[in-house]
Amino acid sequence: MKPPKSKNKPQARPDAPISRQQLIANLNEDLAREYQAIIAYVVYSQVLKGAQYMAIAAELEVHAGVELAHALLISKQIDFLGGTPTVQPKPVKLSDKPEALLRFDLQNEIDTIRNYRERVRQCEALNEFAMAEHIREILKDEQEHAIDLATALGEDVPKIQR
Numbered sequence: 001m002k003p004p005k006s007k008n009k010p011q012a013r014p015d016a017p018i019s020r021q022q023l024i025a026n027l028n029e030d031l032a033r034e035y036q037a038i039i040a041y042v043v044y045s046q047v048l049k050g051a052q053y054m055a056i057a058a059e060l061e062v063h064a065g066v067e068l069a070h071a072l073l074i075s076k077q078i079d080f081l082g083g084t085p086t087v088q089p090k091p092v093k094l095s096d097k098p099e100a101l102l103r104f105d106l107q108n109e110i111d112t113i114r115n116y117r118e119r120v121r122q123c124e125a126l127n128e129f130a131m132a133e134h135i136r137e138i139l140k141d142e143q144e145h146a147i148d149l150a151t152a153l154g155e156d157v158p159k160i161q162r
């Protein structure tokens with residue numbers, strides 16, 4: 001006799017190993033976020049106005065170059081896995097309020113950090129240890145970016161929930 005069917009569908013556990021196809025899809029989301037960061041930093045570094053924002057504006061120019069290096073690295077990982085890197089950035093917000101621009105950047109960095117932490121676990125679940133190492137290196141930069149932005153806003157980096 002067949003066992004009775006469970007009413008509840010089994011839920012995917014957060015730590016359940018994922019497929020390589022899913023990892024490629026997730027890395028493409030990461031790449032779209034890197035493009036978003038490049039565009040945001042290129043534009044925000046120029047449109048930030050006000051004497052108190054000049055130091056952070058110069059810092060944002062530096063971030064733009066770092067995000068480009070991340071995009072290249074993530075694109076390389078996608079190609080390595082047999083995928084095609086996306087050409088679509090996530091949308092970039094604009095505001096005429098300098099503080100709003102810094103908040104958009106900070107929120108994006110927080111989202112990026114949360115996603116890369118997850119990506120390290122997923123790479124390791126698939127035995128992609130070198131890839132996990134590359135993403136850890138990127139994570140260091142993103143955490144620096146979040147600190148720079150929070151400091152410019154006169155705040156601490158908010159706690160990042162899993």
Ligand SMILES: [Fe+2]
Pocket residue numbers: 034037066067070071112138142
């Ligand atoms: Fe990045």
Ligand SMILES: [Fe+2]
Pocket residue numbers: 037063067109112141142145
């Ligand atoms: Fe960043």
